[in-house]
Amino acid sequence: MSGGVDSAVAAARAAAGGHDVTGVHLALSRNPQTYRSGARGCCTLEDSRDARRAADVIGIPFYVWDMADRFHEDVVDDFVAEYAAGRTPNPCLRCNEKIKFAAVLDRAIALGFDAVVTGHHARLGADGLLRRSVDLAKDQSYVLAVLTREQLDRSMFPLGDTTKAQVREEAAARGLSVADKPDSHDICFIADGDTRGFLADRLGEEPGDIVDALTGAVVGSHAGAYGYTVGQRRGLNIGVPAPDGKPRYVLSITPVTNTVTVGPVEALEVSTVSGERPVWTGGALPDGPVECEVQLRAHGTPVPAVVTLQDGALVASLRSPARGVAPGQAVVAYRPDAAGDIVLGSATIR
Amino acid sequence: MAYLDHAATTPMLDEAIEAYAATAREVGNPSSLHAAGRCARRHVEESRERIAAALGSRPSEVIFTGGGTEADNLAVKGIFWARRAESPGRIRVIASAVEHHAVLDSVEWLVRHEGAVATWLPVDPAGKVDPATLAEALDDDVALVTAMWANNEVGTVQPVADLAALAAAAKVPFHTDAVQAVGQVPVDFAASGAAALTVTGHKVGGPVGVGALLLGRDVTVTPLSHGGGQERDVRSGTLDAPGIVAFAVAVETSVKTQREYAARVSALRDALVAGVRGVVPDVIYNGDPVDRLPSNAHFSFPGCEGDALLLLLDAQGVACSTGSACSAGVAQPSHVLLAMGNADDRARSSLRFTLGHTSTQADVDALISALPAAVERARRAGMIKSSR
Numbered sequence: 046m047s048g049g050v051d052s053a054v055a056a057a058r059a060a061a062g063g064h065d066v067t068g069v070h071l072a073l074s075r076n077p078q079t080y081r082s083g084a085r086g087c088c089t090l091e092d093s094r095d096a097r098r099a100a101d102v103i104g105i106p107f108y109v110w111d112m113a114d115r116f117h118e119d120v121v122d123d124f125v126a127e128y129a130a131g132r133t134p135n136p137c138l139r140c141n142e143k144i145k146f147a148a149v150l151d152r153a154i155a156l157g158f159d160a161v162v163t164g165h166h167a168r169l170g171a172d173g174l175l176r177r178s179v180d181l182a183k184d185q186s187y188v189l190a191v192l193t194r195e196q197l198d199r200s201m202f203p204l205g206d207t208t209k210a211q212v213r214e215e216a217a218a219r220g221l222s223v224a225d226k227p228d229s230h231d232i233c234f235i236a237d238g239d240t241r242g243f244l245a246d247r248l249g250e251e252p253g254d255i256v257d258a259l260t261g262a263v264v265g266s267h268a269g270a271y272g273y274t275v276g277q278r279r280g281l282n283i284g285v286p287a288p289d290g291k292p293r294y295v296l297s298i299t300p301v302t303n304t305v306t307v308g309p310v311e312a313l314e315v316s317t318v319s320g321e322r323p324v325w326t327g328g329a330l331p332d333g334p335v336e337c338e339v340q341l342r343a344h345g346t347p348v349p350a351v352v353t354l355q356d357g358a359l360v361a362s363l364r365s366p367a368r369g370v371a372p373g374q375a376v377v378a379y380r381p382d383a384a385g386d387i388v389l390g391s392a393t394i395r
Numbered sequence: 396m397a398y399l400d401h402a403a404t405t406p407m408l409d410e411a412i413e414a415y416a417a418t419a420r421e422v423g424n425p426s427s428l429h430a431a432g433r434c435a436r437r438h439v440e441e442s443r444e445r446i447a448a449a450l451g452s453r454p455s456e457v458i459f460t461g462g463g464t465e466a467d468n469l470a471v472k473g474i475f476w477a478r479r480a481e482s483p484g485r486i487r488v489i490a491s492a493v494e495h496h497a498v499l500d501s502v503e504w505l506v507r508h509e510g511a512v513a514t515w516l517p518v519d520p521a522g523k524v525d526p527a528t529l530a531e532a533l534d535d536d537v538a539l540v541t542a543m544w545a546n547n548e549v550g551t552v553q554p555v556a557d558l559a560a561l562a563a564a565a566k567v568p569f570h571t572d573a574v575q576a577v578g579q580v581p582v583d584f585a586a587s588g589a590a591a592l593t594v595t596g597h598k599v600g601g602p603v604g605v606g607a608l609l610l611g612r613d614v615t616v617t618p619l620s621h622g623g624g625q626e627r628d629v630r631s632g633t634l635d636a637p638g639i640v641a642f643a644v645a646v647e648t649s650v651k652t653q654r655e656y657a658a659r660v661s662a663l664r665d666a667l668v669a670g671v672r673g674v675v676p677d678v679i680y681n682g683d684p685v686d687r688l689p690s691n692a693h694f695s696f697p698g699c700e701g702d703a704l705l706l707l708l709d710a711q712g713v714a715c716s717t718g719s720a721c722s723a724g725v726a727q728p729s730h731v732l733l734a735m736g737n738a739d740d741r742a743r744s745s746l747r748f749t750l751g752h753t754s755t756q757a758d759v760d761a762l763i764s765a766l767p768a769a770v771e772r773a774r775r776a777g778m779i780k781s782s783r
């Protein structure tokens with residue numbers, strides 16, 4: 046229970062459904078001071094109090110579990126290392142994979158619980174298939190697609206058939222004071238939203254060249270290649286205009302030479318995406334190509350594709366080219382379905 | 396429910412509840428001059444006399460406060476300020492390393508904001524202060540010494556009279572936090588030699604939010620709060636007549652019944668300890684086996700996290716405590732267990748069970764029957780954590 050409205054309603058629904066529910070708030074900040082003084086961002090004293098208050102209203106026990114060390118090793122350090130390697134990680138996805146549905150789940154199982162319930166917007170029904178939420182704008186199946194069969198079998202997402210607006214209404218009807226608490230948006234461990242500043246503090250400044258892919262010319266400089274994401278256009282500070290006068294985008298990041306390569310938007314287009322460490326939960330492992338759709342970033346538009354699993358990799362041939370495919374993000378394969386698009390599998394884009 | 400957390404707070408005595416309700420039905424500010432005020436004042440002053448008689452002080456030495464925390468703050472900061480005002484070189488505070496946060500954090504606040512210097516008296520593995528360490532630490536620059544009568548976590552009773560005598564010989568005021576001691580062991584303010592003593596209502600069957608600092612007549616304190624000048628001008632604020640009356644009833648009753656209470660509850664505690672050892676043979680019993688509160692049992696459960704055990708026992712209707720928790724509930728290893736020389740994991744693996752006036756054998760039985768499964772599960776959970 047993060048202290049937000051979603052997890053509060055999820056807990057209330059699980060309890061109302063007859064489950065024996067215990068509320069858990071994760072302490073993820075390594076600095077215990079945050080818990081005394083209440084800094085901005087997630088994991089604050091205020092959030093913890095909101096979560097506790099919600100648990101009290103629902104009438105369930107509530108505990109704070111200190112996962113700060115695990116979170117720092119598995120999520121924050123990984124986040125920094127991924128950027129340093131020129132990739133663009135999704136920390137929420139990593140947190141689900143390593144913390145919420147691993148460290149927390151394992152501990153819960155050992156303590157005698159059956160499952161972890163969260164307020165994620167996704168459907169997980171009796172058929173065991175993970176589907177998009179009915180609220181497509183709030184759908185979080187993308188960040189849950191990393192979960193394995195074993196993890197999904199021990200998970201419950203009671204909000205998947207409800208829109209966010211309905212969740213808020215229900216929270217108000219249940220007397221939960223978090224009903225109108227604003228959604229959290231930013232990366233929870235970067236309270237001020239300044240990702241580049243956060244990375245610069247940890248990785249230091251490392252000036253390097255911005256190179257034009259077409260001409261090979263140095264067209265600008267940067268203070269650290271980790272500050273860039275494939276597909277990024279803004280904030281490049283390129284002094285030399287492109288010969289064709291068109292805007293330039295980040296095409297790739299090469300940590301070895303500390304180079305950011307830029308080029309025209311067409312050069313961003315890819316028609317094959319391959320991912321490592323694949324997970325397949327949408328039924329039996331396919332032995333041939335699978336017609337489906339793939340989503341290549343959080344809130345990205347799905348693209349029709351043919352997916353194959355080969356040699357421990359997931360390869361997606363896109364029916365139409367996609368832009369801004371960033372290594373480190375997940376490629377998630379969905380099968381369109383009237384009862385909610387089904388997550389087939391996922392992998393980390395390389 | 397098996398409530399085994401009486402050191403956190405214990406149920407109010409029926410007599411105290413009745414006294415509270417009766418007084419609360421009356422009107423009157425004890426500072427008012429009219430008949431209603433006089434009546435309220437009589438209640439307060441009678442309560443002051445009853446508390447003084449029960450705890451071996453003079454009525455004028457009883458300063459009512461809003462509980463133990465306030466009394467501790469008043470003693471530590473108030474005496475520090477007053478002593479430093481008399482002589483600017485007196486900036487040292489000597490305190491035991493196992494104090495409650497109300498004392499500990501007050502001392503640390505003085506260090507951070509008032510230029511105080513703290514000397515923390517170490518404790519032995521049982522949690523006890525050696526008076527020789529105080530003798531060594533005393534010097535001309537000491538503003539005050541503070542050492543609790545009995546520890547709230549492990550129940551160890553300190554050699555308070557010896558410590559007070561050493562401080563008195565050095566002409567340094569000695570404060571003792573007796574919140575956990577009153578009603579459990581004999582407490583006599585005058586005989587103890589202390590200059591100031593903290594007591595609170597809700598640990599003796601009185602209400603929460605009312606307590607007292609017993610303050611020797613010759614001890615000056617600088618007030619923390621200013622206003623109407625109540626309580627010797629040391630603690631301003633309208634006196635809480637119903638709370639004070641109920642507090643007095645609880646102190647009087649708990650002191651009067653202390654001997655038979657201690658005999659009954661220590662027998663129950665010993666049964667609890669034997670029962671826990673029976674089902675968890677490798678359990679470690681913390682604290683002093685002899686100089687100990689009759690109601691306290693404190694253990695480390697190797698391989699378990701106290702947090703996990705608490706959750707599991709709570710789910711079985713057994714209420715206990717891990718000792719210190721901060722406001723958001725992130726457990727820090729107890730400073731008391733660390734001061735006793737324990738490693739972090741032993742500190743984190745500990746649980747406190749405390750009995751009280753409503754405890755029965757059935758409470759102990761409930762714990763003993765819930766414990767084996769809880770320990771087994773907590774061990775499984777503990778293993779996961781350490782294996783990654």
Ligand SMILES: Cc1ncc(COP(=O)(O)O)c(C=O)c1O
Pocket residue numbers: 402403461462463464465467495497543545546547572574575595596597604606
């Ligand atoms: C030793 C000790 N001192 C002080 C206090 C604080 O007393 P109160 O809760 O009345 O503020 C407590 C209670 O938690 C205590 O155990």
